[in-house]
Amino acid sequence: MSHSEDVLLRVDGLVKKFGELKALNGFSITVGKGKIVGLAGPNGSGKTTVINVISGIYKPDVGSIEFDGKSIYRLPSHKIVHRGINRTFQVPKPLAGLTVLQNISIAAIYGSQAGNKTETVKEALEIVGLEDAKDTLAANLTLAQQKLLGLARALATKPKMLLVDEIAAGLSSQELQWIADMLIHIHKSGISMIVVEHLMGFIDSLTSDVVVMNAGANLFRGSIEDASRNEEVIEVFLGR
Ligand SMILES: Nc1ncnc2c1ncn2[C@@H]1O[C@H](COP(=O)(O)OP(=O)(O)O)[C@@H](O)[C@H]1O
Numbered sequence: 001m002s003h004s005e006d007v008l009l010r011v012d013g014l015v016k017k018f019g020e021l022k023a024l025n026g027f028s029i030t031v032g033k034g035k036i037v038g039l040a041g042p043n044g045s046g047k048t049t050v051i052n053v054i055s056g057i058y059k060p061d062v063g064s065i066e067f068d069g070k071s072i073y074r075l076p077s078h079k080i081v082h083r084g085i086n087r088t089f090q091v092p093k094p095l096a097g098l099t100v101l102q103n104i105s106i107a108a109i110y111g112s113q114a115g116n117k118t119e120t121v122k123e124a125l126e127i128v129g130l131e132d133a134k135d136t137l138a139a140n141l142t143l144a145q146q147k148l149l150g151l152a153r154a155l156a157t158k159p160k161m162l163l164v165d166e167i168a169a170g171l172s173s174q175e176l177q178w179i180a181d182m183l184i185h186i187h188k189s190g191i192s193m194i195v196v197e198h199l200m201g202f203i204d205s206l207t208s209d210v211v212v213m214n215a216g217a218n219l220f221r222g223s224i225e226d227a228s229r230n231e232e233v234i235e236v237f238l239g240r
């Protein structure tokens with residue numbers, strides 16, 4: 001990734017403090033155009049904070065974030081969505097009193113600035129396979145369906161990059177395989193991704209390129225195979 005035009009997202013030296021705690025302590029990551037990068041690390045290492053800071057939910061204290069050659073550092077989240085980054089939530093946050101279709105429609109209106117919204121919503125419903133549940137209230141969905149709805153809402157904003165936070169947690173092995181195939185399909189449509197997971201098994205089904213973080217900082221970047229042989233990586237995973 002030596003040519004800057006091949007880089008879609010460049011995050012450098014992020015610091016995010018919560019009171020005295022440095023949840024991020026100089027974290028950096030780059031994602032190439034069209035790539036999937038896995039982000040792993042033990043619980044509490046700062047993975048969700050990375051996603052929250054990149055997507056503008058939290059404002060970082062120090063660092064830089066460039067997307068598609070332009071700074072998005074400290075922009076509000078709706079502007080970051082308009083630039084082409086959206087995310088899913090580790091704990092799904094649907095608008096519980098609205099239907100699946102209404103949830104996705106609102107995302108399409110909020111997120112994408114042009115194009116046929118009806119078509120966008122239909123496409124997002126199809127990709128995640130929730131067509132039959134389109135009139136169901138979000139509150140009545142299973143956990144797996146709520147995760148799919150979160151994915152559909154992000155897709156309805158037409159992102160160039162998707163930040164996926166622990167979508168695998170709490171799902172059966174069959175649902176996992178299904179979601180992995182779906183993410184591969186979404187990636188093939190041209191969407192780059194950071195896929196956050198606490199363990200590396202799910203990441204392995206999507207990409208061999210992984211960043212491992214610990215205590216808010218970078219520990220390792222390379223292949224999953226090399227990560228699994230790296231002593232520091234082994235230590236942080238076995239140490240918990
Ligand atoms: N909103 C917040 N307020 C205070 N502390 C937070 C907040 N969000 C995260 N943290 C803390 O920051 C650290 C990193 O959390 P998080 O990014 O959720 O880790 P991970 O996703 O890797 O499990 C943890 O110590 C967590 O308790």
Ligand SMILES: [Mg+2]
Nearest residue numbers: 047048090166
């Ligand atoms: Mg998390």
